[in-house]
Each structure stands twice: as C-alpha cells, then as structure tokens.
Amino acid sequence: MTDIARSASAASQSVFDSDWMIRVRRGSEALAIPIAALLVSALLFSIFLLALGKSPAQFYQLIWLGGFGTGFSWSNTLLRAAPVMLTALAVAIPARLGLTMIGGEGALVLGGFTAAAIAIPMIGGGAPIVMHVLMFAGALAVGAAWVGIAGALRQFRGVNETISTLLLSYIAIAIMNFFVEGALRDPADPNKPSTKALESVEMIGKLPGIDVHWGLVFAIVACVAVYVLMFRTTFGFACKIAGGNARAALAQGLPVGRLVIVATLIAGACAGMAGYFEIAAVHGKANASLASGYGFTGILVAFLARQHPLAIMPVAILFGGIAAAGGIIQRRMGLPDATVLLLQGLTFVVLLASETFYGRLTLFNPKARTDRT
Amino acid sequence: MTGMTSERRAIGLEAVKMRKVFGGLVALDDVSLKVPAGTFHALLGENGAGKSTLVKCIMGFYKPDGGQVLVDGRQSAIANPREAAEAGIGMVYQHFTLVPSLTGAENLVVSRPRGSQIIDWKTEHAALEEFLARMPFRAPLDKPVHMLSAGEKQKLEILKQLFLDQRFIILDEPTSVLTPDEADEVLGLLRGMTKRGDVTVLMITHKFREVQAFADDLTVLRKGGYAGSGKVSETSIDAMAKMMIGDTQIRERAARVAHKDAPVTLDIAGVCADADDGRAAVDGINLKIHAGEIVGIAGVSGNGQSALVEVLSGQRPMREGQLTIKGADFLPSRQSMAKYKVFGLPEEPLKNAAVPNMTVAENIAFRTFDQPPIAKLGWWLSAGPMRKRAQELIARYRVKTPSADAPIAALSGGNVQRAVLARELSSEVDVLIVANPCFGLDFASVEEIRAQIMDQRNRGAAVLLVSEDLDEILSLSDRVAVMSEGKIAYVEEIGKTDRATIGHHMAGHGH
Incomplete structure (x- = not known):
C-alpha cells in the first residue's frame, strides 16, 4: 500500500488521469471485458460445433436469422427478453447489497401460479380489469415474499442466500405442481394438468404494431426504475x-x-411480475411450462450486464434472441433444442472467469499494479 | 524435519544500490543497506518511503530493476520467496499469516516448504518439544491459533521462522498488534538472540522508543531514497525524525484547554453485550464522559474494548444497559447519531469505516448523503454537490488521492484515515468514539490525527478513546480507564496515575 500514495500524487499531475478520463477508462473496462467474454465463449462453442462436424458459421448465421433477422424473429426474441429482464433484476438488486441471489425462477413460477389461481373464480366474470389488477398484485406480493424469505433468513439467521434461493426455487415449482395436479386442476382441460385457462378475450393484448405483449414495456420501465x-x-x-x-x-x-429486506422484496416482486405476464399474456393458465428457465437465464443476463439495470436490457434481448433461434437451429442443423443451453452455460463459465481481469488491465487502469500489501 | 537439528548461525545481508521502478514512478532509488550478522537493524521511514518495496525486493516478491543482494558477502540471486527461505531469510508480516483454525504445532509443521505427504505426529511433537527447548521463549502449541492473544500469535510467527531455520528475520512493524509489555517482551527476546549470534533482525518500524531500546543500527528511507543511517547509540530521536520526514511540516498539537465543571455528555450505564460466540464480551460497563474530556480506555486486546466500541457505534446489539447523551436516551441509529452529533474514528478504517471499492467522494459522503445539498427532496441523490464537498474536504484535510473518483482502497492507510477523519470531524461533534485511530500509520499522519482529536476535545466534544497504544492514551487522555474481562477495572485522572499502575491493572493484578 505504501507506494500507492506516491503513485497517486504522481498520477494527479498527468492530464490523462483526470477525473473524467478515469471514469471513461473504468466505464470502458466494464464494457470491454464482458464483450470479450462473449467472444471467447462463442469461439469455444465453435470448437465444440466443429467437433460435432457442424458449421459454426451456419450456427451463428441461424442465431442471427432466428433471433434478429426478421420481424417475426424479433417478436419471438422480445417475447423471451421481457421475462428475462425482470428475472435479471431479481438478481441485480440483491447484488447491489452484496447478496448472490438466484431465486428468480421460483418467484416467477410462484408469482405466475398465484396470478392464475386468483383468476380462477373470476374467469368469464365480465370484470377483466379487476381480475388483472388482483392477479398483478398477487403475483408481485407472492414473488416479493418468496425472495424476501431468503433475505430474512440471510439477515436474521445467517443462512447462505445463494443456497436458500436455489432450493426455494425447487420448492416453488413443487408447490405449483402440487396444486396444478391436484386441487386446482381444471378437469375440463384434456391436455397436461393445468389451472383453468383465461378466456382469450381476457388475455393481455399485444403492443400496437408488433407481436409482443405489454410485459415488454413493463420490463423496460422496471429496468429504468430500478x-x-x-x-x-x-x-x-x-x-x-x-x-x-x-x-x-x-x-x-x-x-x-x-435495506436487505426491502431490496429482496423488490427483487422478488420483479420476478413475480414476470410470472404474471407469462400467465396473463402468454399461457393463460399455470402449468409445468411456467418453469421454463427464464429465472436461470436471468442469472446469466444479470452477471453479463455487471448487475447494471440498464445493461440488463440489451443483454436480455441478446439472450432472448439466442433462445428464440433454438427452434430453427434444431430444424436446420439437426442439433437438439438444448444446444443453446449449452452455449448459455459455457458463456456463464467464461464470464465468471473473466471477473479476474477487472482492475488488472493497464489499458483501463493506468497504474494497475499488484503491490498492495 | 529440515534443519531442525542443524546449527545454523546468524547471517549477514547487504543490499547494494537496489532500484525498483513502477510504471513511471521510482519507488526505490539506488538504496543500499548493510546488516552485519548478529545485529538488530531498524529500517525507518514514512509511509511510501520505500521500506516495504526494499524488503520485498530482498525477499524476491519483486524483481528489482537494479542492484544486488549479498548474503554473507556472496552475491545471491533471490528470485522468489522460496529461494529467500532457502537462503535463510524469513519474514514476519504486519498481519498474522497463521491459519486460525489450526493449532500452533500444526501451523509450524505445515509451514515447511517441503513437508512430506504423511505427517507422523508422534515424531513431530517430539521434535517440536526438542526445538522449543532450544528456544528462549515459548508459545502454546496445543491450542488453535484463534484462541491465542496477539502477543502469543506474534511469538508463534517468530517461532515459525526459527523453526524453518531462518537466520535473517525481517519484521514488518511487528509490534503494531501488541501491547507495550508484549512488544517489549518479544523484541527483548529477539534482541537476546541477536546478541548470542543466533539470528540477525531487520525491523521495519515507526516507533523511536523501540529503535532506541532494541536496535544496534538504523537506516532511514525517505521518498524512495536513502536518507541516512548510523548507530542507534549515536543518533538522537530528533535526528531520526529529521531524517525520516525531511522538511515535511509536522502538525503541532494544540495545548489542552481546561474545562471547568463541564456537564456529562455521554453516560454509559450498565452496558452488557455478547461476543459472537455468545459469551459476555462487555459485562456491566459504567462510565461518564464529560464535555471537553478525553477518556482513554486501556486494556490488553480482547478484553471487551472492541465490543464496547461496536455497541456504541451500532455494530453490535446491546443486551442490557442504557446510553444517554446530554440526558436523553440514545440508540445508535442514523437519526440519533445525526441529532446528538455522534461520530467515530474506528480502527482499520477500510474494514470498519469505508467501502473499499467505492470512490473517495462517495466514502466522504457517508454522513451527509441523505441531507441537503446532496439529497434533494430527501431521496434524490445529486452527484455534483457530493463531489464538490469531497474536493473541498480532500484539500482541507490534505488527503492524497489521484482523484475524488478513485476507489478509496487505492489510497495508503494514512490517507484512508484522513478521508474518514474529514468525513467524521468536518461538522460539529458532541461525542467522538475513537478506537486505535493510528494503527499502522506514519509519523505525520499520527500527529495529524492526534491533533484533530485534541481539537475536538478543546471544542467541547466528549471523546472515548480506546487504544492498545499506551503512549497514545497517556498523551491524549484526561482520564484513563482500564478494561479487563469486559469490566472497568480501574479509573483515574491522568495526573494521578502512571504507566506501571495502568499496566498492572491491564494484566489483571489490580488488587
């Protein structure tokens, strides 16, 4: 530590290390390292594809086509990006308090299930606005409580929040399945066990001019608000x-x-909101497909976005696109749907490894050194 | 088992024209240092003078850009700490490097660079006993290290170096974690070993008293360069100080202003609190601190002083008791702290008072971010006024930082404490809770901080000063209290007591 004071005073004389430049350098570091991590994981994944005898060029071209190439694929992408933005917020908000919480999936599932359950007695009742307000409030409250439980356990009982949120997610899914396959199962539904579905006129509508529901607007507003x-x-x-x-x-x-309790409540409410829109705008009913992994993708998105609420938006869109391309990749290249999950997992590992570079690259830290005693 | 039976003797070391450049900064400018075998050498210098850099070059942590190291007169290329260990050079760091959950014996055995894969504890214990029998001092080897006192840990650190058969021992401010008696004991033992020619000691320190009492020779560095050297017996403290600080202005402390019949500001009544493991750490403390008074709390580390400070600053719940400030109930919440003007200078500010990866400006705003002008409407944070205020305080308190936007962890210890000082003392203060404020800081910073504390006292603040440095307590306090096993064992006006009496009460032999 002793030398740093002197390097500090030396640095203050240099034009290139003015306050403004320091901020620019630190900002570009936060941008450059995740982008480099993305490129490295794309490269590693290409090697994997080559080993399978598939063309990486075709793969990335199909991601472009399936995720971003047409108006249809953009709708598909944004449809997936909206819940991911909200579950990513459920990770990023506790991260600000130094907590690594990965319970977005559970809060989404339970929030969505709550919304569907609240709707049951009101379906076809002619008061869709009241119904949606209650569904929305219920989803947010239950989502908030679910992550809030982990926050309280952490704060007052010292329970590791990463483990508890992960396990609470599985409990949430089990609770939903318990009711969906039991007390709340709609006997009229011939397909897989589900709650009673909203009538199609009662569903939340699309945004004007694009085939995406209002959840996207709420997700963007939530990112900016957070x-x-x-x-x-x-x-x-x-x-x-x-x-x-x-x-x-x-x-x-x-x-x-x-602070911990309030922040975890807000985090859970965000994920609960994602659950609400999945029910109110996509599925219309709660069933096993509610647990489709948006909560887990949200973890990756939050980390790649450096837990920054504004950066979450483009990153969520990127991963929405990759997920949207899953189908076309399956059809055109004969790769299983889960291939994109492998790409996600690989990206996450590379991303975690890239954390070590922060503050160590002289390009971004003019006096980066390692002599701190 | 390496070297346990060998009869290595003290070795001499000479560093010639050592040079180290970091980026554009010359951290070490052709510095030479000669430590003959069997001597006790003090390396003095301010923070940033290059002492650590020099020692790290010798130990092979850094590759020097010039110069050479001679061990017993032979040129040695030490490329890394392991090679230093093989050459017989060991280092004891300022902070402990023992594994807390292992016992002393386990720590010694696992510290060997080339231990065998299987440890035969029976043989090891016998060998350790034989080793200890040859040592001039002991440390408990059967207890886990986290149960040892700071003095015992420091002795164990030194024993570890001797066990590894290091015959040139570098100590980096070894007494900063020790009480005066412990410091004297450990340094005295090392002094004895150098006199017998068993080891050579090179000690980095700030404390002139220790240099005078234990060292043979001294070398002083200043701003990366050689500033002087000589025999301790021929160098006065004034001369040492001059070499160290050059023409730097050291702040004069204001005289103690007498306050007559000052009212009680802080009343600590029957306060009890538990340690992390549930045992009583603070056990019924009663203490009244008047306006314009510094009450110093002395005590061997771990007798509840830290827990008391934590209770007063809201870091530890109070199980029983009552705090009153100027007659009104006080609980350490943000609102009451602001209302009753309670501030604090904790020990190890990076751990207790600052957020390392937040900027200097943000750290300076911790007390004021929720008040105008930084907070608008009570909740909107405006960065402009925050930075402006930080820049004013950085200038006023002479905090050396490349920018208000640099993370505070990039600053030296002295400058972190100055930044905290700027935050805590720049508005009106009625109660000041201070704990080991000068821990590990350089001369000028220490004087600055003590002067600031005295200023607050003279302005009428009630100051509670917890310190493990008895000299600090003796020079600042109006009254001294000794804490022992969570209780106040002794309280007296500073004029009616002395170092020896306080020391007896610290050791628990008051009656």
Missing part, C-alpha cells in the same frame, strides 16, 4: 454502502437489515 432507485437515490446509495461493507454501514447508523 436504475434510478439504485443509482440515483439515497436508498440506492445506502444499499451500496451496506453491500460494500456491512460493518461500515452499521457504524453510519444505516438500517442494514431493513
């Missing part, structure tokens, strides 16, 4: 202090426990 909350308000600043150093936060009199 950005403002976490980066531009005193609440967000207090969260950042508590996340960076809980002891220091306590010494400043900050209510660390309350």
